[in-house]
Amino acid sequence: MNLYQPSAAPTEHTVLSLMACVFAVFLVTGAALPALPLYIHDSLGFSTFTVGLVSGAQFTASLLCRLWSGTISDRRGPKFAVTAGLMMAMLAGLLYLGSLMAIGRAGLAIAILLVGRVLLGGAESFIMIGAQSWCLSLSGPSKVGRMIAWIGTAMFVALALGAPLGSVLFKNFGFASIGLATLLGSAATLLLVSPIPATNPAPQSRKATGQVLKAVWIPGVAMAFSSLGYGIMTAFAVLLFVQRGWQPAWLSFTAFAVSLMAARVLFGPLPDRLGGARTAAIFIAIHSAGLALIWLSPEAWLAFVGSAMAGFGYALVYPGFGMEAMARAPAQARGLAMGVYTAFIDLALGIFTPLLGLVANVLGLDMIFLIAALLALCAVPIAMWLRTHPTQVPEIVG
Incomplete structure (x- = not known):
């Protein structure tokens, strides 16, 4: 049996689009890192424990979604997984903005923000696993390592650029700019990914x-x-x-x-x-x-x-x-x-x-x-x- 049965040769546009997708979600993830502690502690008035709880919720959700996102990618196709991840990221951006509307009720604002962080963590997992699976389904065995490396590179570049970007945005425009960047960045990436041909999912087993x-x-x-x-x-x-x-x-x-x-x-x-x-x-x-x-x-x-x-x-x-x-x-x-x-x-x-x-x-x-x-x-x-x-x-x- 041939382990890899590509449906089409991966084009440069396909790979770059998927790299851009991973880049976008990790850029907004990185942008929130320097802004969240200041927003939660200074604007909402919560303790450092709450800062750690809300910040860590994203990474916990990402871990918990690993197997689920992989299964969805296999059963529904990687394009479905990536699209679902981008929609989750858009909703996370909306919830960031929603927390600002509830800023007078700090408990409600932090609850909304916590749900947004959980959604963004799930979005990370769906997009990363979906993008890798998508590239692998279009490539042959001679390009597996290259595909994994390229997708990972997009993530590291985004994280490296996200923190300074988030600091500038928060300093000049407040936390609303982080919510808008998360929402609009995810929406623009969804438009970029939509034209890429989907690959057919393979039959899957409960075992x-x-x-x-x-x-x-x-x-x-x-x-x-x-x-x-x-x-x-x-x-x-x-x-x-x-x-x-x-x-x-x-x-x-x-x-x-x-x-x-x-x-x-x-x-x-x-x-x-x-x-x-x-x-x-x-x-x-x-x-x-x-x-x-x-x-x-x-x-x-x-x-x-x-x-x-x-x-x-x-x-x-x-x-x-x-x-x-x-x-x-x-x-x-x-x-x-x-x-x-x-x-x-x-x-x-x-x-x-x-x-x-x-x-x-x-x-x-x-x-x-x-x-x-x-x-x-x-x-x-x-x-x-x-x-x-x-x-x-x-x-x-x-």
Whole structure:
């Protein structure tokens, strides 16, 4: 059986449109991050706990929707999933604006805002999984790694640009501008995606989830180990650099993100050429070396180099192990497989990043960068196992 049965060759317009779709939803997600705490705390008068609750609701919803969005993408088609996600994002923008109308009743305003964040989290999941499944359904096996890398690159670029955009909008136009940007950006992207031909969904079984989990859990566990460094960089890099007096501290994550995007642009086709597991193993080593260099660095410039190395190395781990997950999953359950695979990352970041924060309280911030580097290396033997064991594609039965 041919694992990939493309209905048509992916055109440049199709890929760019889907990248724009992912870019749009993560741009408005990033734009809300600096504005939400100020709006909730200063305008509505709630505590920092409420800030964390409302902000975190989006990411919790995104995780909970992973399997659902993958199943919908497979049963109804990826275009349906992406369209549903964009409509959810539009509704989230409307609810952002609705919370402003209830600002005199703070409890009602925060409840409306919370529902909006939940919807945006679901929108993220539907759009990301749908876009990846859509690209994979139009591509052949020679372009799987490239497609996964391109969609992921759109997400990282959007998150990098979203925060400064949100700060400017909120400072000059208030929270209403965030709601309008979310609403209008999603609506414009829906118009962009509408002309793209839909792909036919494959017949699906109620037993698909268990069979897909069995097929992709090994690449998923490897990706979970590899993702801890990303979680550490996003949560603790700036704190470490400030603690050591290395300025500008923000450059730590910027170097990570820029080198990640550069690696994906320059070396995106590499997993398709070398194989997913082999590529992942090579880039994990670079990623771990970068994290270890941050831990070891006596001077700022060396730590910034370590940040760039960590980002460069992390760039092709996700598409590398993603290729292995797709190769082991049934062809008719690509969306569900991507949802399950990505959920391993969410679980790792949600559980181990706070735990490593507790470790930092005891051992110091620098030590958790070494720990993350060592844990990432645990994925290398898994990658070698994946490389040496032949792919066995299961069929959905039942």
